[in-house]
Amino acid sequence: MKSYQAIRTAPAPDSAVVRGPGEVAVRLRVNGETRTMSVEPRVSLLDALRDRLELTGTKKGCNQGACGACTVWVDRRRVLACLTLAISCENREVATIEGLAEGDTLHPMQQAFLDADAFQCGYCTPGQLMSAVALLAEGHAGDDAEIREWMSGNICRCAAYPHIRAAIRRVRDEQGGSGAAD
Amino acid sequence: MRPISYSRVADVGTAIGTVSADPESAFLAGGTTQVDLMRIYVEQPRRLVDINDLPLTRVEELPDGGLRLGGLARMSDVAEEPAVVRRYPMVAEALLMGASPQLRNMATVAGNLMQRVRCSYFRDVAAGCNKRAPGTGCSALDGINRGHAVLGTSECCIATHPSDVAVALVALDAVVQTEGPAGRRSIPIDDFFLLPGQTPEREHPLTHGELVTGIDLPPLPVAATSRYVKIRDRESYEFALAAVAVAMSVAGGRITEIRLALGGVATKPWRARAAERVLDGAPADTDSFTRAAEAELASAVPHGMNAFKIELTRRTMVRALAEMAQREGTA
Numbered sequence: 001m002k003s004y005q006a007i008r009t010a011p012a013p014d015s016a017v018v019r020g021p022g023e024v025a026v027r028l029r030v031n032g033e034t035r036t037m038s039v040e041p042r043v044s045l046l047d048a049l050r051d052r053l054e055l056t057g058t059k060k061g062c063n064q065g066a067c068g069a070c071t072v073w074v075d076r077r078r079v080l081a082c083l084t085l086a087i088s089c090e091n092r093e094v095a096t097i098e099g100l101a102e103g104d105t106l107h108p109m110q111q112a113f114l115d116a117d118a119f120q121c122g123y124c125t126p127g128q129l130m131s132a133v134a135l136l137a138e139g140h141a142g143d144d145a146e147i148r149e150w151m152s153g154n155i156c157r158c159a160a161y162p163h164i165r166a167a168i169r170r171v172r173d174e175q176g177g178s179g180a181a182d
Numbered sequence: 183m184r185p186i187s188y189s190r191v192a193d194v195g196t197a198i199g200t201v202s203a204d205p206e207s208a209f210l211a212g213g214t215t216q217v218d219l220m221r222i223y224v225e226q227p228r229r230l231v232d233i234n235d236l237p238l239t240r241v242e243e244l245p246d247g248g249l250r251l252g253g254l255a256r257m258s259d260v261a262e263e264p265a266v267v268r269r270y271p272m273v274a275e276a277l278l279m280g281a282s283p284q285l286r287n288m289a290t291v292a293g294n295l296m297q298r299v300r301c302s303y304f305r306d307v308a309a310g311c312n313k314r315a316p317g318t319g320c321s322a323l324d325g326i327n328r329g330h331a332v333l334g335t336s337e338c339c340i341a342t343h344p345s346d347v348a349v350a351l352v353a354l355d356a357v358v359q360t361e362g363p364a365g366r367r368s369i370p371i372d373d374f375f376l377l378p379g380q381t382p383e384r385e386h387p388l389t390h391g392e393l394v395t396g397i398d399l400p401p402l403p404v405a406a407t408s409r410y411v412k413i414r415d416r417e418s419y420e421f422a423l424a425a426v427a428v429a430m431s432v433a434g435g436r437i438t439e440i441r442l443a444l445g446g447v448a449t450k451p452w453r454a455r456a457a458e459r460v461l462d463g464a465p466a467d468t469d470s471f472t473r474a475a476e477a478e479l480a481s482a483v484p485h486g487m488n489a490f491k492i493e494l495t496r497r498t499m500v501r502a503l504a505e506m507a508q509r510e511g512t513a
């Protein structure tokens with residue numbers, strides 16, 4: 001193992017601002033709105049959304065990164081809200097299932113899920129939808145095998161998978177067939 | 183989860199200074215290991231230092247023709263980086279076969295190397311576990327150990343190293359770049375992962391507060407013909423039961439260059455040097471591949487439920503090598 005070299009940037013002393021461990025004011029941008037709440041730094045984005053902001057569309061399945069029920073977007077990328085701390089999302093754009101529809105008009109993916117009967121109990125559905133819309137933007141919906149692989153982060157215990165894929169195919173084809181970002 | 187305080191830092195010096203000054207603090211990158219383990223009390227820092235604003239997210243060309251993956255580059259971004267896909271396909275493949283799209287959007291490549299084992303006793307604070315609580319015994323030795331390692335184990339710990347991309351990085355002799363209170367250093371990746379031996383709680387040589395700033399991929403033409411083969415209980419979103427990273431050149435039916443590493447079966451990402459010695463210069467045929475796999479697995483030790491992994495690894499090695507040779511032969 002090589003030894004240490006002379007350092008270029010001396011480490012600064014512990015000069016970082018410390019927040020918590022008690023409640024601190026955290027300001028989040030959620031679905032385009034600024035929301036302020038008082039939470040401890042240990043609170044997950046998932047709990048903050050559900051318990052503080054009453055945005056209960058995002059679901060808690062496993063709470064350990066293994067199911068995808070809590071999928072939301074942070075800075076337009078799909079992520080897991082259960083393994084994200086709310087406080088770490090300051091200055092980032094959070095989007096949840098509640099922001100997907102335009103007023104009373106469902107997002108095409110929501111409509112396609114309804115038409116294709118793409119859920120049974122519905123518990124995984126908000127996460128499936130947030131993933132499915134992101135999937136099309138990422139351009140990973142070329143064929144069924146690709147959809148299956150790139151939707152594998154969302155478990156459905158009711159096994160609605162074939163219908164979920166049908167809904168995604170329909171929206172992909174309506175959008176021009178490629179599944180690439182447009 | 184215990185209460186924690188939180189700091190977000192914008193530069194490397196402050197990140198290192200802050201964590202090294204506070205023994206009860208930890209870096210927070212994607213959080214996919216850190217938050218998970220804090221929630222189940224396996225890790226209990228009192229303070230998290232969020233390093234996501236550090237300018238270490240890019241993939242950059244190195245003067246020697248290699249590539250530097252920024253420590254905070256996301257798994258998803260590195261996997262789609264054209265230079266990685268073209269010059270080091272097995273790195274991109276290993277990344278894409280890991281975790282899920284959501285997790286890969288969060289997880290960093292440095293965090294990936296630093297992830298902890300998935301042994302269920304390690305994750306259960308009520309169970310004896312030498313790695314989590316030194317001296318409390320290893321519950322996996324006589325327990326549920328189907329996913330555990332057959333190579334590199336000790337009587338203290340048999341947990342498998344869970345990373346996929348680290349397997350490809352070990353095959354490539356990548357170099358881990360760090361910066362800490364004592365300065366900067368370059369650690370060959372094979373030295374970065376420690377065998378459990380008598381001290382399974384020590385998994386890497388970093389000091390507290392030492393930051394992984396980047397991972398360097400050396401210029402290696404053979405890496406352009408490489409792949410990652412991962413066998414698991416289900417097709418996706420699952421850790422490896424056995425995995426093979428292979429880079430190979432074939433000329434005139436003989437193997438002229440070979441780099442081989444194993445995942446899912448060893449306590450560290452496992453460079454298969456015994457197999458490489460058999461393969462170097464050998465005919466690119468099934469007989470060589472079988473002999474190579476057997477040479478590597480001669481030292482494998484089964485532990486009850488995981489005995490099947492030895493045969494599974496042998497077959498996965500032979501298959502990966504044969505497919506690679508076929509592709510090389512027809513290229």
Ligand SMILES: Cc1cc2nc3c(=O)[nH]c(=O)nc-3n(C[C@H](O)[C@H](O)[C@H](O)COP(=O)(O)OP(=O)(O)OC[C@H]3O[C@@H](n4cnc5c(N)ncnc54)[C@H](O)[C@@H]3O)c2cc1C
Pocket residue numbers: 064065066208209210211212213214215216217218253254279280281282285288289290291292293294295296297344345346347392393394395419420421422
């Ligand atoms: C359900 C699930 C499935 C998974 N499946 C796979 C899989 O199939 N294959 C696979 O390879 N991985 C898999 N993973 C693991 C995942 O890839 C890792 O958790 C992830 O890469 C960790 O990176 P992070 O940025 O989230 O790290 P964090 O969780 O933020 O940090 C992990 C650790 O590293 C330290 N750390 C972070 N960054 C640095 C740095 N720059 N320098 C020094 N220390 C640092 C932290 O303090 C912490 O101790 C899975 C994880 C989950 C939850």
Ligand code: SF4
Pocket residue numbers: 299301302303304310311312313314319320321322323338339340341382
């Ligand atoms: S295998 Fe290692 S991690 Fe698992 S219980 Fe034994 S000591 Fe702990």
Ligand code: FES
Pocket residue numbers: 059060061062063064065066067068069070071080081082083
């Ligand atoms: S609740 Fe987040 S992945 Fe299951």
Ligand code: FES
Pocket residue numbers: 118119120121122123124125155156157158159160
């Ligand atoms: S619809 Fe019930 S879990 Fe998916």
